[in-house]
Amino acid sequence: MVLSSTIRGSLHSKHRMISHPMVVVDVPDADPKNTSRECSVCGHINKGNRKNQAEFHCQKCGHNENADINASKNMSSRGICQLSRRPLSC
Ligand SMILES: [Zn+2]
Numbered sequence: 001m002v003l004s005s006t007i008r009g010s011l012h013s014k015h016r017m018i019s020h021p022m023v024v025v026d027v028p029d030a031d032p033k034n035t036s037r038e039c040s041v042c043g044h045i046n047k048g049n050r051k052n053q054a055e056f057h058c059q060k061c062g063h064n065e066n067a068d069i070n071a072s073k074n075m076s077s078r079g080i081c082q083l084s085r086r087p088l089s090c
Helices: 005-019 067-083
Strands: 055-057 064-066
Touching: 055 067, 064 067
Parallel strands: none
Antiparallel strands: 055 064
């Protein structure tokens, strides 16, 4: 069967959507303050947790992670807290 490039592209996109379903949720704005300095494991906030732009190292529990990934986890947690209408410490 010969398919036009447009149809092939459309089928490819649909296949990708099925293979990698995405859920879009409207989350109220979460406060981004200190997300880059907060440990996603223990919650400790310290300027010294950022070894440099790329690396995160918690001064309290020793958690090591890419700084952007750690900050993303914190933003995700805050968004989930807002969705469940619980305080940020949830
Ligand atoms: Zn920690």
